[in-house]
Amino acid sequence: MHVKMLRMLGAATALYGLAVTARPELLARPSGLADPEGRVAEETRISLRPLVWRDVAGGLAMLCAPEGPALRTAAVVRIASDFGDAALLGSTLPRSTRAKAVAVSVGWGALSVAALCAPGRTGQRRGSRPGRCAGAAR
Structure with a gap:
C-alpha cells in the first residue's frame, strides 16, 4: 500500500468535494446536467x-485514517464509490457527456486501486505518529 499516494488522493477528493458542495455547477456542467446556457x-x-x-467524508477518511486496516477500508470505500459512480453515471447521464464522466470516475478509482496495491511504502516520517492528520493537534 502506497500510503503517501492514498493520502494525496484523499486530500484531492476532499477538496474537490468541498468545491462542488459550494459550487455544484463544477460537476453539473461537465456532466451535462446544466441547461444550454x-x-x-x-x-x-x-x-x-x-x-x-x-467525497469530502471519504477523502478525509483516507487522509486521516491510521495506516493498516482503517486506511485500507477507507480506500476500498473510495474505490467502490468511484466505480459505482462510473456504473450509475454511465447508465443515466446524457449520451454527450457519458464517456467523459465514466472515464473520470474510473480514472480516480484506478488511481486508488494502484495506490492500494502498490508495494508497501508508508507515508510516515521518522518520529511521526500514525493516524494523525497533517497539522492535527498533538
Missing part, C-alpha cells in the same frame, strides 16, 4: 451536494 437548476444543485459531501 450553462445554468444549473436548483433541484440539480440540491441533488449533487450529498453526493459530493460523500
